[in-house]
Amino acid sequence: MGCLFCNIVEKKIPAAIVHEDEHTLAFRDINPVAPTHVLVIPKKHVAAMHDTSPADAELLGRLFTAANGVARELGLVDKGYRLVVNDGADGGQSVFHVHVHVLGGRSLAWPPG
Ligand code: 5GP
Ligand code: ZN
Numbered sequence: 001m002g003c004l005f006c007n008i009v010e011k012k013i014p015a016a017i018v019h020e021d022e023h024t025l026a027f028r029d030i031n032p033v034a035p036t037h038v039l040v041i042p043k044k045h046v047a048a049m050h051d052t053s054p055a056d057a058e059l060l061g062r063l064f065t066a067a068n069g070v071a072r073e074l075g076l077v078d079k080g081y082r083l084v085v086n087d088g089a090d091g092g093q094s095v096f097h098v099h100v101h102v103l104g105g106r107s108l109a110w111p112p113g
Contacts, residue, residue, distance in 0.1 A: 005041050005095060005099065038070050
């Protein structure tokens with residue numbers, strides 16, 4: 001079993017990877033809700049945002065910097081895009097390895113459902 005996204009990091013489960021560096025991995029969501037829907041994750045396993053502390057500041061900085069880089073590489077920056085982190089049950093989190101959703105390619109409604 002183990003963590004789904006750790007298995008993707010270890011290439012035990014295939015994914016459509018759009019960016020990889022020493023600390024982060026970005027791949028297309030298997031069930032996209034926008035024309036561009038990419039998940040950006042730290043390679044290190046951290047279950048959720050609520051498990052982070054100031055000691056994770058560098059990891060979180062790398063994560064959001066990578067997410068912005070993906071948005072730029074995929075041509076989302078001119079029109080705009082959205083970064084989303086779902087946390088816990090009410091936040092809609094379903095995979096407990098922290099991840100940033102990069103959403104773009106259409107106008108996104110606010111507030112979210
Ligand atoms: P969450 O609901 O935790 O914020 O987001 C988890 C996301 O992971 C969902 O959007 C879901 O579609 C995506 N997902 C679940 N399983 C897989 C998978 O095996 N591969 C990929 N690429 N995405 C997945
Ligand atoms: Zn994991």
